[in-house]
Amino acid sequence: MTADSVVEISDLSVDFEVDKQWIPAVKGVSLTVAKGEVLAIVGESGSGKSTTAMAIPALLPPSARVGGSVKLNGAELLGATNDELRAVRGKDVAVIFQEPMTALNPVYTIGWQIAEAVCAHKKMTRRQARDRSIELLELVDMPEPQKRVKHYPHQLSGGQRQRAMIAQALALDPGLLIADEPTTALDVTVQAEILDLMRDLRHRIDAGIILITHDMGVVADMADRIMVLKDGEVVEEGDADGIFHRAQQPYTQRLLASVPHLGATLHDSDESPEPATDLALNVEHAVIEYAGKGGSFRAVDDVSFTIGRGEVVGLVGESGSGKSTIGRAAVGLLKVTSGAIYVAGKDISTANRKQLRDIRSKVGVVFQDPGSSLNPRWPIGQSIAEPLTLHTDMDRAQRESRVKTLLEQVQLPATMRNRFPHQLSGGQRQRVGIARALALEPTLLIADEPTSALDVSVQARVLELFAELQREHGFACLFISHDLAVVELVASRIAVLNHGRLAEFGSDAQVLTAPRDDYTKRLLAAVPVPDPEQQRIRREERKALR
């Protein structure tokens, strides 16, 4: 054990008891983290990265069985008593969790919760604790810390909540900080801010940091060393540069290759595509308002853009930008307050019932959440056939044969048609969703974050499939996503939304290399790219923009 290392894990194994059986989650993982160093543990879901880190402060569920050795500042933690563990938690090792909305207690103010962290280990008066809370909030660049200290978690934005969490974790200057997917639940621009904050703090506090994430861009931004886990085992380990550029293991290489890399597909020879005359979708000055508290809320504010036949346009924005709203309006799930939306030439806002039905038969929709996009009671074949049942008069045999064809096209075995959604994986369910959307040979496909809930490698395959299908069938597509890099892979033109307004609309190349709008520039600068050098350059650029 070197004098410099904060934590040393040797041959860690974690098993969970499920239905009277022991299922291994972590198998023989060893790692060290030195003071001031950032170790990123990456892997897809189920790789055991969180479990490994949570074993350090012994925060695993009671059904876990832990073996091996975990030494924090030289002291063995495995097998320690509860009192010993309590003395260490919060003081020597602190955790920043992924979802600050649920990780903070909703019924206490953030000032109270931060003070609680402090008072757990130091005797302080209430006033001193409160002052310390405000001090910590200032440290994490919380706007108006005097005011915010009295706020409840639900009164803060996502980014502010995460700052509060960080403040809480830093309260006692811990030697080891574990950040478990700290920015995954945040918008891209907010994520960039929090990452910048963490880099800043890192220089100041001298703690070792374990960063758990599945996002290679975040890794490129923060990590000194990287450890790749798969199915509970270490696949590869090394310094950031080595892993990104000279990965040895095939799994690591595949993982890196699946990550969409912003700007990677642009070539000098890209010209702006000709503006199409035959339009699949034409949004003209669309305004969509909801009734909310204190008047109406404008989700979409005078947005106009077009999609030509056979063209893929990406609609990009952060949460609350209105991108999903437009997607839903295009299918008639929402009404426009003013303006018009033309689908294949027909105005959806003034269509009567019959016309609406007609329009709907020409549009297909793919949703984000594979868990709820299919009726859990219906075999998937029935779900795929539903558009056929509703809009055609095919008989049963014809429908069956069409379903088989569709399944083949999305590269799923035809025998799957009698399975239920819960028997399929997330990626498979998304393919079924695509098959359903294609059932009526639509002119326009609306894809609302179709791959956001999937693991990186699965996402890559689904995107590939999607691109292939688009080439074959020639449907137009409105591809909605928060991920610019993903959109770049599939779309030829990109529209950027910011709080309901259209910030930018142009070709891939133009938007990504020469953006005109300030927001677009900030958005682009904030996207983490899976390449450490590029990230460094981008960080400088980002600072310049502020």
Add this chain to the structure above:
Amino acid sequence: MSDPVHAPGPVSGPDAAAESLVEQADLWGNAWKYLRRSGFFITGSILLAVLVLMALAPQLFTFGKDPRDCDLYQARKGISAAHWLGTDLQGCDYYANVVYGARVSLTIGLIAMVGVLIIGVMVGALAGYFGGITDSALSRLTDVFYGIPTILGGMILLSVVGHRTVWSVAGALIAFGWMTSMRLVRSSVMTIKQSDYVQAAIALGAPTWRILLRHVLPNALAPVLVYATIAVGGFIAAEATLTYMGIGLELPEISWGLQINDGQSRFATTPRLVIVPALFLSAAVLGFIMVGDALRDALDPRRR
């Protein structure tokens, strides 16, 4: 309308549970596996099976004795070979009356349950699915009825009915008992309506009736079915209470409530007159509650 952001990975837990999101979808399949092994479910089902049998074929249990075959000269007799539990004030065989009481109780319980389900599902589904003014109006209406406790409302209603039969008692219970099932259905429907597959069906242009019948209701009914099972027990108890108070069933109907009422004055000397029907009553309610409880645990998605 919500803009969800990035992919959440499971934070900590067994690898096998990575797909737990999905497993929940197959509620009924998983549920059956759990139920098979649940002590509550098995015991409750046995109780109910016996009860149902008693209701359908009471002769099996009384070996042909007729509860209405009363002989005043045999009144208030004790336990004997001819009358296992003795006779009551009218000289009717006590045991036979207790057995036949099952039929009435079960009938009322089931009628009330079905009525409450139908009204609750209709009103709740409409309110939950259409929202807006429909929801406001229906919810206010429900609140108004909710303010009157079931037994009190039933009492008033029955007090103005001339001749109280099984149907009137069941009706009174339904009139003031549908609100909880409405609320359960409404909240289920509101949740399910937001699911992507429902939105997908709407986007496809499916007619509302089809969406409600084929997508929304089949998935929304689980919580209210659990409640309905437990509610049968509640209705049986309510009927017994009303009858005991003299405001429910009347002679010549046979009811456990009536028997308890009759027997209470002689409780000190012959406690069995109250205890036996009370026991049967409790067993009936218990059976439904056990099954309902087990069902609720089985269908709990978090139990995975």
Add this chain to the structure above:
Amino acid sequence: MTTALGDVRRFWQNAGLFRYVVKRLLLAIPVLIGTSLLIYSLVYALPGDPIRALAGDRPFTPEVMAQLRERFHLNDPFLVRYGKYIVGFLHGDFGTDFQQRPVAQTVSQRLPVTLRLTVVAVVFETVIGITAGVLCAVRRGSFYDNLVLVTTTLLVSMPVFVLGFLAQYLFGFKLGWFPIAGIRDGWYSFLLPGLVLASLSMAYVARLTRTSMLETMDADFVRTARAKGISESRILLRHTLRNSLIPVVTFIGADVGSLLAGAVVTESVFNIPGLGRATFDAVRNQEGAVVVSILTLIVFFYIFFNLVVDILYALLDPRIRYE
């Protein structure tokens, strides 16, 4: 002038809790009106001659009937009748029963009795129910946990009158620990009936607390609290319990209705001269005015109590205050 308006507006925007209370009050009013209308129409507007129904088997002469019709304004259109009734109600004039006794008098005599009974029941329900539930959750799967589960299931399956009967016999008659009936021993005589009345609700509260606690124990913020190095007992009380109580409090409020209904039965079994007993007697004797008045009063009280619970809920859960 303008600054005063601005002040008011700012106050309104910032006083989240106050707003919430006012909103709730405003929502409660149509419900109150609706419910009292419902009660009134149930008794007086059902098909058939209400006076005949009210009279029941009593031999009233046609003159008396006409007088009663006049007294109850039955010759007026329905809404006018209802209006007059409500006005009278709000002034404390609840009408009279067939013995010419003012209902208000009966009510004022019996209300405190029922209130005491209900208070005892709520205290039992809350204290025993929540404690039992918490202990179950903390010692999950233990003998104690299973014992409570079985006991609550049994309790829930026994109708109140059966339970009352048995308790009366066992603890009152056989063991002599409690008075069998009546209220001669002051608060002490309310203990057994209160416990019986509370039994059903207590069982539900215990189970609900247990479930809520178990759920909350798995919550993210509990894990965060543990990660801060806080003692387990503090986590239990300040984090787990505090958050688990929210649905329990809501339930207790909603359940008061069943307590009030149960009071009718309990007061009969234990011969307690409360409102419940009065209602029951009135129903039996077909005294419509008494029934309607007491019931409306009970319902008003119930809705008011729910309002109190709503406020309590807002105090417990700050998210509600700021919506």
